[in-house]
Amino acid sequence: MKVNRNSVTFFLILFMVIVAGFNTRANLLFFTGYLLTGIFILSFIFSIRNISNLRVSRKIEKVTFQNEIVRVDLELYSDSPASFVKVRDQFTPASGDERIKDLFIYNLDKSRVRLSYEEKAVMRGRFKIGPVEAESDFPFLLFTRRRVLEEYSEILVYPEVTDMKGFPAYEQIITASVNKIITTIGGSNEFFGIRDYQTGDSMRSIDWKVSARMNQLVVKEFEKQLGYSTYLLFDVKREENSRERFNICFEKSVNIAASVLKNRIDNNDNVGFIWGDRYILPASGKEQLFQILNELALVNMVETDILEKSYINAVNIAEPENILIIISRNINARYLEFIKLLIAKKIRVIFIYLVPESFSGKLDKDPLSPEIHLRFKEILLTGATLYPYYKDDLISEIFNKGN
Structure with missing residues (x-):
């Protein structure tokens, strides 16, 4: 309970006005005393009763995606009347001042009042x-x-999953690379069935007769193509010379990992996930998608060099002809040796390298700085397919022109 100074000042002024209007001092003192005492007693009683029995419940979606709008419904009720109540809720996935949501109730008379607000969940993770x-x-x-x-x-809050069709170059590069690997593998290719045409499918796989009957494109699917294994190796090691708690480059890598994951699940791959010293074996379907998204929602950078353990796990569990998509911000001679070992094991490696913002030398699109150009060369010499990113720019095409 707190006394409002402005209100007390107002009543003192009122007291002076009353004094000026009375001739008899005794009558004035009695009247003023009764008046002020009554006001204070009534204020005290009403202020205690006003929100003493106030209760609240909240309804909210349990799961959402980063940068999605979330609706929050509050229901307030009280056994006794409540008036002029300011209500403040804290929406922790928002940023800065947007976390505090102020609402107002004029009157709550033994009934239920519903209030609602909407806010964007800009941060990934689990929040209260x-x-x-x-x-x-x-x-x-x-x-x-x-x-x-x-x-x-x-x-x-799951990380933002971008529809890769919104990034034509990205969709074309990743989908074409993976589908090319799948369709060039030898062995038995027994006919399995048909499915809807998807971006990146070969025109030769389209069943034109069935497509004409169904009035939509469908492709033939072969047994060898089903249940194919793709691994995502995600780098959680903190970059050198980076001590920031929130790292923009790392958050971007999380979004890319989530987007690639959904793209491969949608393309019927069995997708596995390798991060830190842990891994999830490949599987397909929505259950696998959300199991990996759960990990990406909560993943954080670590100080120790745990990336080496990730590469060791990849060497041990990935099989020949599997696809390994590495999403990393770190590269050194030791990591390059692991990539060479993976290539030697006939594992198809796609390396998405996010150029750290702390990297020495300014990245210019034309020409590339010599240091960054050398780093790209080192990755390519391992035999991996390289797709470098800087902030939101895919610079593979620029790099390829420079070769």
């Missing part, structure tokens, strides 16, 4: 929404009563 704070200075603005209502809700 709340608590709800209620504040009222009714009546007469003399006392301010605050209550903290311990109402919490959990929400899991």
